[in-house]
Amino acid sequence: MSDEPLLRVRGLEKRFGELRALDGFDLDVAEGRLTALIGPNGAGKTTAFACIAGAQRPSAGSVRFKGREVAGLPYHRIARLGVARTYQVVQTFDAMSVVEAVTVGALLRRPKLSEARAWADEILGFVGLHAKRTMLGRSLTIADKKRLELARALSTEPRLILLDEVMAGLTPTECADAVKLLRSILARGVTILMVEHVMEVLMPLADRVVVLAAGKPIFAGSPQAAAADPLVIEAYLGRP
Amino acid sequence: MTVQRHVAVMACVLAATALFTAFCHDQFLLSLAFTGLIFAVLGQSWNWISGYAGQVSFGHALFFGTGAYASALFATHHGSPWLALACGAAVAVVLALLVGFPCFALRGHYFSIATIAVAAIAEIVVVNTDALGKANGFELPILPPGLASLQFAGKAPYVLVALVLFAAAQIATVALEHSRTGYYLRAIRANQEAAASVGVDARAVKVTAFAGAAAFAALAGSLYAQQTLFVDAESTLGLSVSIAIALVGVVGGIGTVWGPPLGAFVYTFLARYVAALYGGHGRGFDLLLYGALILAIVSVQPEGIAGIARRFRART
Structure with a gap:
């Protein structure tokens, strides 16, 4: 195979x-x-x-x-x-901050919260969203929402x-x-x-x-x- | 809020309540404090599933009643009240699993309606079961006071016991906020489909939170029965109890650690105290006041009192 x-x-x-x-x-x-x-x-x-x-x-x-x-x-x-994915029509966690949203994905492979948050920060740096880590999902521009979705998907490795x-x-x-x-x-x-x-x-x-x-x-x-x-x-x- | 902040607020609240209990000799005020703490625990446990996870339940009294009836049954059959606490919580967990699996296949309003139906069924079953006292309810036998019987001469020890349960519920909630399950619950509330796309088994997470919430609500129900020494279906399983629990959560602020206690404080002291003041001649005045408060909060600040506090902090 x-x-x-x-x-x-x-x-x-x-x-x-x-x-x-x-x-x-x-x-x-x-x-x-x-x-x-x-x-x-x-x-x-x-x-x-x-x-x-x-x-x-x-x-x-x-x-x-x-x-x-x-x-x-x-x-x-x-x-x-x-298998991870992003959506054609963005599906962000509006009421969560950027770093929290990515942490949700990171928790899949890292059940410890501190490790998941550290990994989320690393992924946010990778997609160039680290400066906006404390902003709420709903307040991002479309381009940043797409980045956020990408980061969330990538955080699941x-x-x-x-x-x-x-x-x-x-x-x-x-x-x-x-x-x-x-x-x-x-x-x-x-x-x-x-x-x-x-x-x-x-x-x-x-x-x-x-x-x-x-x-x-x-x-x-x-x-x-x-x-x-x-x-x-x-x-x-x-x-x- | 950071964990340190929560601990600081917690310490202040515990100290203030303990001092109040030590120096207050007004039995009515003490019983209000007890009710307030019980409702804080109920509102908080409701908040896990209806606040953090956004699955609004109008049947939370089911678990409260389970605990209350466990205490009543154990007391009548000479069982230990501590065993009653454990058994009530265990039965509530089993009920939550049985109810949760089918109900969490539903979302939004459909879930809410299902919870009303389940609690109503429980109430009807109790009212028609001889062993559960039918509609007349139970009088718990009065035993020699002390920790062994979990019955006390005055109201103050009840307040302290309830305070311990309240502290446990608050600590559990802070732990939940900082756990994988807590993050998953919030993600489910925000967007269940997107949560599934990163591996969240929404139904399993909701059922887990539901079971934990049921255990706390049952413990509150047991303590309530130990204090009132009377249990009947309407006052422990009724829809009005479920609605009161939900309102405590909404008024205080859903999805926050301190919202439900604030809501419980407002509910008991404002609504019940005013009701007692105007007792005979001002019938319904408390409901009027409470209704007005709910309207004001929902229209001005849907995030409840805790939301107002947060907004105020953000401005300063």
């Missing part, structure tokens, strides 16, 4: 009544790499994230993480196995992190900072699977791109090949 990728998704389905949000979704994520999941609006990217992380229960299919079947496990159990549109709504400067941050997350040995719309961000960063359209993968390969693939162009722009 040593050749199995860190995350292997096969035939994943998610139905909401008659709607098939995911309809036979396959995905391989190699350890230590950045894999990008792209696709037009409504293609099922966020649903795919939710089903992999366990926030939603897939209707059918297999999700193997570290060689172990995790499809249908409770959300918190999958998190404990080493995940093997795999799922990033849902971390760049959306950021200014170009903030985007450049975020790219630097992604590179240093990879350097820590954390595998990244990310949904992103900003293609010029992905091009230099992603090792592999998977394109999703109407709940099915239509392409998997290098970012350059994705940009040239007629099926991908058609999915985004329509048939010429």
Whole structure:
């Protein structure tokens, strides 16, 4: 099983009544790499994230993480196995301070509060949020809320992190900072699977791109090949 | 507040109450102090689950009544009151686990409604059970005073015993705030889904806090029964008791260490003292006053009296 990728998704389905949000979704994520999941609006990217992380229960299919079947496990159990995520619409702990919110994540691997807080401080330094550690979650800007979510996810020391549109709504400067941050997350040995719309961000960063359209993968390969693939162009722009 | 601050405030409160108990000879004031401390413990234990974790319970009297009935049963059957305290707390923990697992599948208002229903069922069961005195309740037999019987000649020793329980509840709350469970409870209140995404098993954490809260509420119920020497369903399990507990928590300030004691102080001294003053001719005046206070607090400062204190400190 040593050749199995860190995350292997096969035939994943998610139905909401008659709607098939995911309809036979396959995905391989190699350890230590950045894999990008792209696709037009409504293609099922966020649903795919939710089903992999366990926030939603897939209707059918297999999700193997570290060689172990995790499809249908409770959300918190999958998190404990080493999958962390951020949300497309930020989900911060508004009434908690920045350092407290990250401590909640840090407590997963460090049950002692003093150690968890020290680790939270270290992660806040890593994402560049240390100066705002005592601010309440609700009083942060959108860019900082996204950083906070990233810090909270990283504080659980995940093997795999799922990033849902971390760049959306950021200014170009903030985007450049975020790219630097992604590179240093990879350097820590954390595998990244990310949904992103900003293609010029992905091009230099992603090792592999998977394109999703109407709940099915239509392409998997290098970012350059994705940009040239007629099926991908058609999915985004329509048939010429 | 830091732990040192909590310890300092705690020491002042304990010293003040002990001094008051030593020098006050007014039995009515002493019984008010006792009631205040009991409600502080009840409000505090309610605060664990409804304040920190944000799962508002209107059935907390279930655990208070469990403790009260444990004392009544042990006293009538010549059991030790100390054993009654332990058994009442143990039964309350088991009840909390049994009630908690299904109820915590619900969230928000649905959870609140479920807690009302569970406490109402308990009240109906008691009112229809011969061994529990039906609707008439229990008179506890009067025993020779002393620690062995946990019955005393005056009110002052009761206040001191309640003070010990109160101190234990406060220490437990400070410890909770500085524990993994405490952080998890607050995270669940803030955003349960996001908490799960970092590995928090929300239901297990809530049930744990619920069980601890139930134990404290049962201990308060046992002491209450030892002092009043009378227990019936309405005064220990009734919805009005559950609501009083919740109001103590809300008025004082949810999710804080000192909110519930402040709320209990206001509830007993303001509401009950005024009620006693106007007793016969001013019926309902206390409720009017208390209602007005609740309206004022909820509209001006939803974080309760403790929130006002915090805001004041932040300004200075």
